[in-house]
Structures are given as structure tokens and as C-alpha cells.
Amino acid sequence: MFKYDVVVVGAGGAGMMAALYASKDPSLKVAVLSKIFPTRSHTGAAQGGINAAMGYRDNSDSAEKHFRDTVKGSDFLADQDAVEFFTTHMPELISELDYMGVPFSRDKNGKVAQRPFGGASSPRTCYSADKTGHVILHALYEQCLKNNVRFHNDWYLLSLAVDNGHFEGLVAMDIRTAKVHAIQAKAVVIATGGYGRVYWSRTTNAINMTGDGTAACFDIGIPLKDPEFVQFHPTGLASTGVLLSEACRGEGGYLINKDGERFMARYAPDKMELGPRDLVSRSIETEIKEGRGFGDGMGSYVLMDLRHLGEEKIMERLPQVRELAMDFEGVDLVKEPVPIRPSCHYMMGGIHIVDHKTCATPIEGIHAAGECCAVSIHGANRLGGNSVADVVLFGKYAGQGAQQSAKKRSFTSTAKLELEKIKWTEKFDLIRKKKTGINMFEIRDKMAETMWYNVGIFRTEDEMKQAYYTIEDLLEQFKDAFIGDSSESYNMAFINYVEISNLLKLAKAVTLGAINRKESRGSHSRGDYPTRDDENFLKHTLIYNEGEYYRLEYSPVTITKYQPEERKY
Amino acid sequence: MRTIHYKIKRFDGKREWYQDYQLQYEKGKTILWALTAIREQLDPTLVFTSACRHAICGSCAIKVNGKSFLACKTSLDEVLETFKSDYLVFEPLSNFEVIKDLAIAWEPKMEKMKQVKPWLIPSNKGSVERGFIQSEDDFHEISSPTDCILCGVCTSECNQLAVNDGTYLDPFILNRAYRFSVDSRDCAPEEHIRPVYENELWKCIHCMQCISSCPKGIPLTDEIAYLRQESIKMGEVNNQGAKHAFAFYDDVRNKGRLNETMLPIKTDGLLKTATTKIPFALRMIKKGKINPFHMPKAIEGIKGVKEIYKYAEEVKHS
Ligand SMILES: Cc1cc2nc3c(=O)[nH]c(=O)nc-3n(C[C@H](O)[C@H](O)[C@H](O)COP(=O)(O)OP(=O)(O)OC[C@H]3O[C@@H](n4cnc5c(N)ncnc54)[C@H](O)[C@@H]3O)c2cc1C
Numbered sequence A: 001m002f003k004y005d006v007v008v009v010g011a012g013g014a015g016m017m018a019a020l021y022a023s024k025d026p027s028l029k030v031a032v033l034s035k036i037f038p039t040r041s042h043t044g045a046a047q048g049g050i051n052a053a054m055g056y057r058d059n060s061d062s063a064e065k066h067f068r069d070t071v072k073g074s075d076f077l078a079d080q081d082a083v084e085f086f087t088t089h090m091p092e093l094i095s096e097l098d099y100m101g102v103p104f105s106r107d108k109n110g111k112v113a114q115r116p117f118g119g120a121s122s123p124r125t126c127y128s129a130d131k132t133g134h135v136i137l138h139a140l141y142e143q144c145l146k147n148n149v150r151f152h153n154d155w156y157l158l159s160l161a162v163d164n165g166h167f168e169g170l171v172a173m174d175i176r177t178a179k180v181h182a183i184q185a186k187a188v189v190i191a192t193g194g195y196g197r198v199y200w201s202r203t204t205n206a207i208n209m210t211g212d213g214t215a216a217c218f219d220i221g222i223p224l225k226d227p228e229f230v231q232f233h234p235t236g237l238a239s240t241g242v243l244l245s246e247a248c249r250g251e252g253g254y255l256i257n258k259d260g261e262r263f264m265a266r267y268a269p270d271k272m273e274l275g276p277r278d279l280v281s282r283s284i285e286t287e288i289k290e291g292r293g294f295g296d297g298m299g300s301y302v303l304m305d306l307r308h309l310g311e312e313k314i315m316e317r318l319p320q321v322r323e324l325a326m327d328f329e330g331v332d333l334v335k336e337p338v339p340i341r342p343s344c345h346y347m348m349g350g351i352h353i354v355d356h357k358t359c360a361t362p363i364e365g366i367h368a369a370g371e372c373c374a375v376s377i378h379g380a381n382r383l384g385g386n387s388v389a390d391v392v393l394f395g396k397y398a399g400q401g402a403q404q405s406a407k408k409r410s411f412t413s414t415a416k417l418e419l420e421k422i423k424w425t426e427k428f429d430l431i432r433k434k435k436t437g438i439n440m441f442e443i444r445d446k447m448a449e450t451m452w453y454n455v456g457i458f459r460t461e462d463e464m465k466q467a468y469y470t471i472e473d474l475l476e477q478f479k480d481a482f483i484g485d486s487s488e489s490y491n492m493a494f495i496n497y498v499e500i501s502n503l504l505k506l507a508k509a510v511t512l513g514a515i516n517r518k519e520s521r522g523s524h525s526r527g528d529y530p531t532r533d534d535e536n537f538l539k540h541t542l543i544y545n546e547g548e549y550y551r552l553e554y555s556p557v558t559i560t561k562y563q564p565e566e567r568k569y
Numbered sequence B: 001m002r003t004i005h006y007k008i009k010r011f012d013g014k015r016e017w018y019q020d021y022q023l024q025y026e027k028g029k030t031i032l033w034a035l036t037a038i039r040e041q042l043d044p045t046l047v048f049t050s051a052c053r054h055a056i057c058g059s060c061a062i063k064v065n066g067k068s069f070l071a072c073k074t075s076l077d078e079v080l081e082t083f084k085s086d087y088l089v090f091e092p093l094s095n096f097e098v099i100k101d102l103a104i105a106w107e108p109k110m111e112k113m114k115q116v117k118p119w120l121i122p123s124n125k126g127s128v129e130r131g132f133i134q135s136e137d138d139f140h141e142i143s144s145p146t147d148c149i150l151c152g153v154c155t156s157e158c159n160q161l162a163v164n165d166g167t168y169l170d171p172f173i174l175n176r177a178y179r180f181s182v183d184s185r186d187c188a189p190e191e192h193i194r195p196v197y198e199n200e201l202w203k204c205i206h207c208m209q210c211i212s213s214c215p216k217g218i219p220l221t222d223e224i225a226y227l228r229q230e231s232i233k234m235g236e237v238n239n240q241g242a243k244h245a246f247a248f249y250d251d252v253r254n255k256g257r258l259n260e261t262m263l264p265i266k267t268d269g270l271l272k273t274a275t276t277k278i279p280f281a282l283r284m285i286k287k288g289k290i291n292p293f294h295m296p297k298a299i300e301g302i303k304g305v306k307e308i309y310k311y312a313e314e315v316k317h318s
């Protein structure tokens, strides 16, 4: 049996930062598990940047303003003590990243450059050209190499072992050998990223963003906080969901339906295509719903036309966008309009954190950081540039928190851990040898379609209830899922099987949270309850997994400075 | 209906074989689409790696008809057009250890990369608390080399690695060494450069394959030229590295192996020149007569081949 003081699960921005901090204490044995090679993690996909009130570009900016913007952006559902902590510590973190070697773009004075971003009252988004997440991820990996951090690459977290509230360790599969291992640990940091893949083909997320760590915590009784809040981006490429930057609309792109109309005239006659993200997303989906889109089913889309800008302007202002459309949709923007459709971009909800300074969950020894959890600083809606910031900052504090837990706790018994290992070993054998059953990819696609149409951009009671029954039915069908691979080693089909099972569990929780939140707030927009209802819903959703039954609770939002007011931009 | 035929190299840890699959042609798809469709519709046992599907995570590179590509960024239509064939062969990248099917191991490469200290050795002009001041120009020096996504295409295409015993550093490792050695915030460029010339820097044969295949367009060969210049400045004319100039030809002679793309230099004349004139060539380099710091521009296709020829001729006549 493997034995570590601290295990970090996930090697994205949050995981590597946690590992670096946990291993600052040389007396502790620390290891990182990642289901993919560290630099493949989705943190690398972040282009735009990372928010911190450095005040380099606008010296009137301050942590206080960043605090206020974030709370307002969250539609007042963020916990204000956590947000203040976050915005106060971000500037020093940028300097720390600079010192680690992150190649930030620079201003005339040689300071880290900053750009304006949606929802920010000052230009405070630090960046490195259009590859901010990528360079941060690589710099963190370089620091891990330097500090000899121990990685188990291609290791997949299956479950956590907790006996009577005592955390014993975790069970993971070494994907290459398909051997199931028990790992005894005093503390763990879950940093497994988001779960945008509940919408499968309609997301900007990488294919492995399946919420494994979130589901593992959910399974051992840690509640899921605010899962109903899902951020959608209006311009994902139609066939893959790959993100096309906001700049396309900014530079004057038209959105066109099947009848050749600039349909935004119907929804935002003044701002047209420049309306806010959620409004544009809803408008596109309305067009499709009412039969004015192209294609059908999950393959429906509208067109974004940039041709009137002319080749010169496109080449000058939007070269990256043109390249993306060319590479991933086979369309040259200069000559043709590009098919687009809104896509799920980010999950505000996740593992319930009870102490933002240590990123502790309700179970002692278990910590979490990054998109997999909800601290909560994003509340009902995340601001652009606040996630990579969240990830590295709370990754650091989760690492420190886990270090403290490991010092405080001793190794417990391993009775439960060993049972878990046997359970998974047997399950692997059973599933891989199964000869017939329902195709798991079909179940996955049905889940995505249901979630997209019924718990997507538009939400109403009836449709969501329909979705809830469908997901329950899919969970039932999943018991007979067939993976089609009996390999004893590197069985990716089995990994996909566990991933889909996690997605189904989380999809059900998203739906349940959404049905019960009878208001519209931030990204959660309901046709039947179109306004925010602070009296009844200024509170966090907490969903507990009790076997197949999910229990719903609510907990208060921490408000320190800013009383809720109408969110207007 | 047009059918595309795929032949995929499989490996299960013991056995190797090629397996055939067919998919209906669809317009506007990528290589990664084909791999995914094969896996989800025809054969769930097929193993390959991918994540971001938009050319930033570096997971998905494979060889198609012998050339290395990033699967997610490469259009199927273009590949079919280039090879003028509806029969495609997919194989794992070359010069890597294969784990299963198209999946390769990166850990040995990372161990190798550690030699060049691929991390910032911060100068005392900055601090953890305040970071650094770095000019825009200095940022631009490190902007392109930090585009590297560790996809492995350069390694797979490298003709030196194909014949080398594993000492020669992969192009992406040279890139990391370069990236830190030119970073104005780093105080010890020699720490990154020394391991480079101690590991056969001079064996780069200017075949330009790395630079013409890099999906991020990183000017790898210019970087190599720079590293050579710096190592000479560091007084390394007599060191192992410089003595190994042109030793590539030795490798070829000893192992009797040469990649097809290098056919032009496989002329008897050149090999003879190389074996008889190496010491002479080395003296020439010192006198600055032939220029190992000069790299031809990356020119794809036949023009690139001509450049290589020209270079070989220079060596011959010097
Ligand atoms: C296209 C795109 C653009 C974005 N742009 C921005 C931006 O400009 N600014 C911004 O602030 N945010 C942006 N975001 C959001 C932001 O990038 C992410 O929220 C953030 O990077 C998540 O980081 P993470 O460390 O939590 O997880 P990830 O970086 O996703 O890492 C997850 C890690 O967990 C591991 N893992 C998962 N499951 C398991 C398992 N079962 N066992 C073992 N390991 C596992 C994975 O291997 C991986 O290493 C963007 C997101 C997308 C999709």
C-alpha cells in the first residue's frame, strides 16, 4: 500500500500550486495524482488572463474595487469574507508567479501588463498574450520539476475512503497497468477541475472535465454547493464547442439566422450583437428553438458573419479567431460565416468548502481547490479572469491547509480503505468482462442532450422535471452499461465508464438544485421566475448524496460589506 | 459514398499489429475527429490521448502516413489532399516509448529535460514579494519559446534523434534551455546552456524538420544556432560538443540507418566527404569558413530539400 502524508489529486493550476505549498515542509511525503500528464490540464486553455488589482495600468484600482466587482458579478451570492480574502491576496500572488518565471506581457514600465475585462471597473486582468493559462501551467510544472514533486501520472482517482467521519485515504487506478491501488494519507487536496462535460458536445471544456473529484466527495457525504449555476458562453464553434473569443462580437460580427436576419434586433434592438453574454446566448437558443436555426438537434447552429469587416480588418484584429475557425470548423471567416452556438463554459458550483483560508471541507483532512469546488467567490456568476486567479490562490491555501491537517492528524486504520480497493477491483473485473448491454456513449449523449435542452440556458419547472426523470432513468440504464473493452491494462473504456457515471450523478444534482431555486439569479435564468428573489433565495444550495436519494439544504451567504442591490451594467 | 480507410498501429504491451478501420467521408473534420469516431463507433479498445481539442494541451500528436501532426489541429481534408489518397496510416510518434497503441510516455523525456534546469534561476533584481521589472522587448524574447505545448512533434521528426543513442537533447528541450537562457530575469544562462553543449548540441544536422512541423511555429533552429554561438563564447571550442560537429555522419555510418527524408545527403560523395573531412571541417568551423550557426530558413517540401543539398555541398567544398 502507498502511504503519503499529503496526496494532491489533479495537476492543473490548483493542484500544482497545492503540491508546491504542501511540499514546502520537507518532513512531509507528498504526491500528486493526475489522470493526464500535468501540462495537459485544462488550466492551459485559459487565454484571457488572471485578475489582480495591481494598479499598474490604473492606479485608482484597488483590492476593494476588485472585491466589489466580484460580489456584484456574483449577483450577491458570493461569500464576502472569502472574496475579500481573495482580492486582497491576489496582487502578491502575481508577483510570486512572476518570480517563478511566468512570462507575463509587460507594459511600458516593465510591469506586468493589464487589460480590461467584462464586469471589471478597472483594467486589472494580467495576461500573457492569449496564452495566460498555458504559461502559468507550464511555470508551475517547471517549479514542480525543480522541487522534485512526486507525480503519479495517468493515475485515476476512483473514490475516497472515510469511516465514521475519519478520512483514511483514497483508491486510484494506475491507468497504464489498470491496477487498483489503495493510498493511505493523512490529508488530501482535491483539485480535479470542472464538470462542463455534463453538456458533453456543447461545452468549451476539455473532454476530461468530468468532475471526478467533485463526485468522489459527493459520494462520501460532502455536499455539493450551488451546482445549478452554470456559465454559458454565446460563441462556441458549432461542431466542437471550441471557444471563439468575445472579440468577434466586439469587432462588429453579425449573428444571422436561417432566414438571413440579424435576429438580435428582436432581443436587443439597441446593443444588437453587443448585448451581455447571457442575453445573446438566450437569443441564439430562442432562434434555434423556434426553427430559425440551421441543422438539427444537438447539431443546430446560427451563423456569425464577419465578412463585412473585410479581409484587412479580420487579419489585423482577429487573426487568432480566424485560425481557430479555420482549424476547428473548416471555415475561413474572410469568405464564409462561421457556425456557432452557445456552450457551457464554467461551473460555479462544486465541493462545499467550509473555511476559505485552508480550503477545508466538512471532513477533516479533505481539502479542495479550483473549479471542482465552491469557496464560494463566484456565487451565481463568475467574472472573466477570476477563475485562474481563484485556482492558483486557493491552490496555495489548500496546500498549506493540507500541510496543517497532515501535521495534526495521524494515519488511521485502513479497514475501509481496503474494502474500497476490493470493491473497485471487483467492479473493474465485472464491468470489463460484461459481454452485452447498453452502449455507454449513447447514455452519455442522451444525458447531454437532456441537460442542454432542459437544464441549459432556459429553465422552467416542467422541462427541468422532465430532465430529472430522464436522468434518473439514464442512471438506471447505466447499471447495464456496456463498455466494449475487456483489456486488463490501459482500459480507457473503463475510465470513460467511471467518468460518465460521475457526470450522471452531477447532472442530477445540477437539475435538482435548479428546480428548487425558484428565482433567476446570475447564470440561473428561469422563464417561470424571471426575477431575483432575495427574500427566499439569498442562500447557498447544498445537496447531499444519500444513496440514490439526494437531500437538499440551504445555508446562509456571508455578507460583510455589500448589501444586495439590483445588478445593472 | 466515399470511404476513408484507416490503418492504425496497435500495441498492447507485448504484441504489435496494424488494424484496419473504415469511416464514411465527412467534410471539414479533423484527424482527432476520425480517431474519436473510430473509438466510439467501431472499437472502444483503441487508445490515444487528447484533451483540449484546440491545440493548446499538446496531448494528441500522432504520425499520419509517416509525418507527425497535432491530430486536433490537422484537417482531414488537407491530409487527404496532401497524400492524394483515401488510405491513411496512423502511428504513434517516433523517438518516444510507446505505452499502448498511440499513447506515449513523457516521463523519460521530462527526466532528460531536467538536465537543462528548465526553470527560472531568478536574479537578485527581483523578489517573491515584488516580482520583476522586465521590458516589453525582453518579454518578446521569451514570448515565442513559451508557446511550446510539449506535443512531441519536433522530437518525432528529428533526424538526429532517429540515429542517436539518446544523448542528443530533443528539440523541445533545447527550446526550454534557450527560453531560460534568454530570459532577462534569469541570472545563470550558462546553467541552462552547459548541459546543452555537453549533450551533443553540435549534432543537429540542419534538416529543418522540427521547425517545419512545429504546430506553434517556434523557430527552433534559430535557437540552436544561438545556443551554439553562446557555447563558443563560453569558450567551448575544444569541448566535447564542438568535437562532435558532423559526428552525425559517423552515426549514420556506424548504424547504417538513415531516414528517407534525409535521402539527399545519403549520396556516396557526401558520406565520403564527411568521413574524410571531419577534422578538416572542424578547423574550417573554427576559422569561420563554414557556418554551423547559420540555419537555412524553414522551407517546406522540395525547396527545403534543396537547402539541405546546398548545405551538404558547402561542407563538401570547404
Ligand atoms: C476555453 C476556456 C477558456 C478559459 N479562459 C479563462 C480565462 O481567460 N481566465 C480565467 O480566469 N479562467 C478561464 N477559464 C476557466 C479556467 O481555465 C478553469 O476554471 C481553471 O483553469 C480550472 O483549473 P483547475 O486547476 O481547477 O483544474 P484543471 O486545470 O482542469 O485541472 C484538473 C486536473 O485534475 C486532474 N484530474 C481530474 N480528474 C481526475 C481523476 N479522477 N484522477 C486524477 N486526476 C484527475 C486532471 O488530470 C487535471 O490535472 C477558461 C476555461 C475554458 C474552458
Ligand code: FES
Residues within 6 Å of the ligand: B050, B051, B052, B053, B054, B055, B056, B057, B058, B059, B060, B061, B070, B071, B072, B073
Ligand atoms: S487535444 Fe489538446 S492539443 Fe490536441
